[in-house]
Amino acid sequence: MTTTTTKETLGFQTEVKQLLHLMIHSLYGNKEIFLRELVSNASDAADKLRFEALSDNALYGSDADLKIRVSYDKQARTITISDNGVACRAMRS
Numbered sequence: 001m002t003t004t005t006t007k008e009t010l011g012f013q014t015e016v017k018q019l020l021h022l023m024i025h026s027l028y029g030n031k032e033i034f035l036r037e038l039v040s041n042a043s044d045a046a047d048k049l050r051f052e053a054l055s056d057n058a059l060y061g062s063d064a065d066l067k068i069r070v071s072y073d074k075q076a077r078t079i080t081i082s083d084n085g086v087a088c089r090a091m092r093s
Helices: 012-026 031-052
Strands: 068-073 078-083
């Protein structure tokens, strides 16, 4: 007696891709919302570091002041947002 396995692809992934495409082009197409989201993510990273440092103060390294930096390069027409918080582990590669 043999068992045959067949692969079935469902349309759900396509719907997710379409939804993400919609979100990116509608929500993040608005520059003000996109910028606010990036600053919010930096704030979340700082909050996460503050929380994790409650049990391990060494996580602050040499600088315990949490910062979000926003810089603008007029010539390159870029805005850079950086922080010294903790990134989400699921996002690290």
